[in-house]
Amino acid sequence: MILSLCIxxxxxxxxxxxxxxxxxELTGDIPAVGASCKNAAEMAAAEINDxxxxxxxxxxxxxxxxxxxxxxxxxxxxSSAQKxxxxxxxxxxxxxxxxxxxxxxxxxAESGKVVLITPxxxxxxxxxxxxxxxxxxxxxxxxxxxxxxxxVLAKFVLDNLKVKxxxxxxxxxxxxxxxxxxxxKEVYEQNGGKVVAxxxxxxxxxxxxxxxxxxxxxxxxxxxxxxxxxxxxLQIQQAKRLGITTPFIGSDSWGSEELIKLCGxxxxxxxxxxxxxxxxxxxxxxxxxxxxxxxxGTTPDDVAALTYDSFGLIFQALKTAGKxxxxxxxxxxxxxxxxxxxxGNMQFKEGSGDPVKSAVILKIKDGKFTWFxxxxx
Amino acid sequence: xAYLFQQALNxxxxxxxxxxxxxxxxxxxxILTMINFAHGDLFMVGAFFCFLLAVYLKLSFVPTLLFTILxxxxxxxxxxxxxxxxxxxxxxxxxxxxxxLENFTLALSPYPKHIPALIEHTTWTIGTVSISSLQILVIVxxxxxxxxLDFVVQRTKAGMAMRAISWDKTxxxxxxxxxxxxxxxxxxIGTGLGGAAGMMYGLAYPVIDPYMGIMVGWKAFISAxxxxxxxxRGAMIGGFILGAVEIMVAAFFxxxxxxxxxxxxxxxxxxxxxxxxxxxxxxxxx
Numbered sequence: 001m002i003l004s005l006c007i008x009x010x011x012x013x014x015x016x017x018x019x020x021x022x023x024x025e026l027t028g029d030i031p032a033v034g035a036s037c038k039n040a041a042e043m044a045a046a047e048i049n050d051x052x053x054x055x056x057x058x059x060x061x062x063x064x065x066x067x068x069x070x071x072x073x074x075x076x077x078x079s080s081a082q083k084x085x086x087x088x089x090x091x092x093x094x095x096x097x098x099x100x101x102x103x104x105x106x107x108x109a110e111s112g113k114v115v116l117i118t119p120x121x122x123x124x125x126x127x128x129x130x131x132x133x134x135x136x137x138x139x140x141x142x143x144x145x146x147x148x149x150x151x152v153l154a155k156f157v158l159d160n161l162k163v164k165x166x167x168x169x170x171x172x173x174x175x176x177x178x179x180x181x182x183x184x185k186e187v188y189e190q191n192g193g194k195v196v197a198x199x200x201x202x203x204x205x206x207x208x209x210x211x212x213x214x215x216x217x218x219x220x221x222x223x224x225x226x227x228x229x230x231x232x233x234l235q236i237q238q239a240k241r242l243g244i245t246t247p248f249i250g251s252d253s254w255g256s257e258e259l260i261k262l263c264g265x266x267x268x269x270x271x272x273x274x275x276x277x278x279x280x281x282x283x284x285x286x287x288x289x290x291x292x293x294x295x296x297g298t299t300p301d302d303v304a305a306l307t308y309d310s311f312g313l314i315f316q317a318l319k320t321a322g323k324x325x326x327x328x329x330x331x332x333x334x335x336x337x338x339x340x341x342x343x344g345n346m347q348f349k350e351g352s353g354d355p356v357k358s359a360v361i362l363k364i365k366d367g368k369f370t371w372f373x374x375x376x377x
Numbered sequence: 378x379a380y381l382f383q384q385a386l387n388x389x390x391x392x393x394x395x396x397x398x399x400x401x402x403x404x405x406x407x408i409l410t411m412i413n414f415a416h417g418d419l420f421m422v423g424a425f426f427c428f429l430l431a432v433y434l435k436l437s438f439v440p441t442l443l444f445t446i447l448x449x450x451x452x453x454x455x456x457x458x459x460x461x462x463x464x465x466x467x468x469x470x471x472x473x474x475x476x477x478l479e480n481f482t483l484a485l486s487p488y489p490k491h492i493p494a495l496i497e498h499t500t501w502t503i504g505t506v507s508i509s510s511l512q513i514l515v516i517v518x519x520x521x522x523x524x525x526l527d528f529v530v531q532r533t534k535a536g537m538a539m540r541a542i543s544w545d546k547t548x549x550x551x552x553x554x555x556x557x558x559x560x561x562x563x564x565x566i567g568t569g570l571g572g573a574a575g576m577m578y579g580l581a582y583p584v585i586d587p588y589m590g591i592m593v594g595w596k597a598f599i600s601a602x603x604x605x606x607x608x609x610r611g612a613m614i615g616g617f618i619l620g621a622v623e624i625m626v627a628a629f630f631x632x633x634x635x636x637x638x639x640x641x642x643x644x645x646x647x648x649x650x651x652x653x654x655x656x657x658x659x660x661x662x663x
Contacts, residue, residue, distance in 0.1 A: 029487075172633050200633045204592050206582040209387035210627035210635075217380050230489045234584050242383075243500055243507030262491040262584050 017064045018054060018324050020045070020314060021084035023095035023105055028072015033097050033303050037119065038067055039296050040304040041094060044311035047291075054318050061324065070096050070105075077101040081108040081116070090114070091324055094310045097303055099123035106139045113138055115330045117313060119306035122146050122252070123175065127353040138330055140353035142309040142346065146176060149251050149273050150183030150226075152359045152375045154191065156271070157222055157249060160361075160373065164193050167220035167246075169211055169235060171227055172200035180226040180251050196220050212239050226251040233263035240266060255302055260367045267364050275302040276343040277360045277371035288342040302343075309341035344374070379505040384628045385621075390512050390581065392620025393519035397574035398597030399604065399612040400526065401567035407543040407607035408563045411467050415475035417594015419451065419568050422478055423575025424585045428492050452564040460557065482587040489586040492579045515577045522573060523613050526566065530609055539563055543607060603643055605656025614654055619643070
């Protein structure tokens with residue numbers, strides 16, 4: 001049996017362990033993201049190894065992590081992927097997290113025919129072929145994508161908040177903000193809502209008084225800000241100074257503790273969509289959060305939870321495939337019927353690396369993110 | 378009408394900050410014909426200074442303004458030694474100082490910072506127009522600073538010396554004017570105004586980061602050019618014009634067109650008056 005594994009497993013030089021690569025932003029512009037990713041990866045590997053490893057056929061194999069730092073650079077992300085594939089001969093790769101780094105690494109993994117799961121890249125094009133626009137074969141993710149979020153929020157505002165007049169203020173120079181804003185407007189208006197003001201600004205703007213005055217004049221019942229956590233507090237505080245009392249709503253870019261630090265009391269009682277809630281109730285999520293806290297002393301953020309789920313998906317695929325082989329893992333991963341992760345249930349769409357899963361709506365209560373609802377469009 | 382009045386208030390607030398920074402550019406240019414590229418970053422340091430004093434020393438509002446003016450020290454360390462070097466060296470040093478300030482702040486802490494409210498926030502609503510205490514503070518304080526500056530330059534001996542140096546640097550020392558002292562004083566005032574603007578900007582837009590000075594610095598520089606670089610009243614007018622154009626374009630056109638329309642208008646203005654609104658042409662003597 002072991003002999004037969006060695007013959008069909010084409011790319012391994014020693015068959016005693018399963019090698020999984022991790023590409024994380026350990027240094028560079030978003031070191032907090034890389035650290036969470038690395039922590040969760042090490043925790044996932046330690047858990048499975050403590051249980052003896054992964055059962056392949058009639059033997060258990062331990063998991064070995066090979067962690068690469070992409071230094072927060074696109075070119076380094078590509079060369080890290082290249083190194084993991086050709087030199088370390090990993091069976092699958094987790095990371096990079098940010099879309100701008102995930103994209104170049106995904107191109108390399110796709111051409112090298114190795115599974116790459118990015119935990120946190122929500123840009124649709126990460127899993128799409130750049131030339132044909134068809135889904136890539138080997139690239140998966142464990143998070144939802146941007147257009148999904150726009151739809152979820154539009155439905156949430158209409159169905160749960162029962163508000164029919166909305167305004168949007170977004171950064172027109174940033175793809176993420178622009179994508180969500182446009183989908184939100186489209187879905188909101190299709191379902192009977194009306195966007196009374198659709199205002200823009202450009203990255204690094206600090207003065208939004210003109211746009212906000214315009215929004216105030218249009219008289220919306222809610223204002224949607226699909227913008228980054230460093231800009232949202234400015235927008236909300238300026239709006240309040242202009243006498244705007246309308247509530248605000250946001251997207252997963254709000255989901256950083258920094259938002260609370262910068263915003264103080266001004267952001268209380270607003271809602272935003274997110275990958276997972278740290279106070280959620282399922283047993284698996286609770287256990288993950290407790291274990292993570294015990295090990296690292298902090299509450300796991302969305303990156304940590306999504307990385308943990310990425311590993312869960314790979315472990316499951318390995319078990320189903322029954323062999324340490326790249327192609328077999330890819331085929332098994334694409335066919336996972338339903339995976340219960342710490343960020344919710346997920347399943348890959350037919351022929352696509354984007355999972356079908358639900359988002360959560362969080363409410364900011366007394367400076368804390370609290371779970372409010374699960375949302376599916 | 379109320380909408381127009383509200384937007385005019387917004388424009389005054391933004392314009393007064395541009396005007397304060399533009400003054401720093403124009404004063405240094407007027408006296409040394411050198412563009413102080415580090416000025417936008419001095420403005421950023423002013424905002425960070427305000428943050429440090431407010432958060433760690435719990436200083437109230439007035440001492441913060443005084444401490445901000447300590448930005449003057451940078452002039453003594455970086456520019457004074459180069460007083461007699463070619464102008465190009467001074468400009469390169471200015472660029473270097475700007476990069477140093479940005480990266481030094483970045484090295485200390487790369488995360489954006491929040492400046493706590495140093496004064497009580499109140500918003501008054503008259504009809505549909507909302508005026509905040511902060512808006513009034515920013516507008517009044519900058520106008521007062523500008524009036525003081527105008528008085529100093531037009532009515533005092535030091536101001537007369539400044540104007541004389543900007544007129545002719547070679548003859549003035551022969552009349553017994555201490556040129557070096559006056560140049561230092563000019564830098565000091567310019568930097569102080571930049572620092573004060575940084576503080577007010579930090580109060581009005583309370584999230585600050587090490588790169589905040591770049592874009593605002595460019596816009597203030599453009600204000601100075603539009604007003605006529607080297608002319609102090611011109612810089613004030615230029616700042617208010619740029620603020621008004623930016624706000625009004627976003628108020629009546631789709632906000633995406635703001636910078637495009639604003640800068641096209643300024644471009645046309647410069648074609649009509651190449652030396653700026655109050656600038657005077659200096660014919661080159663061959």
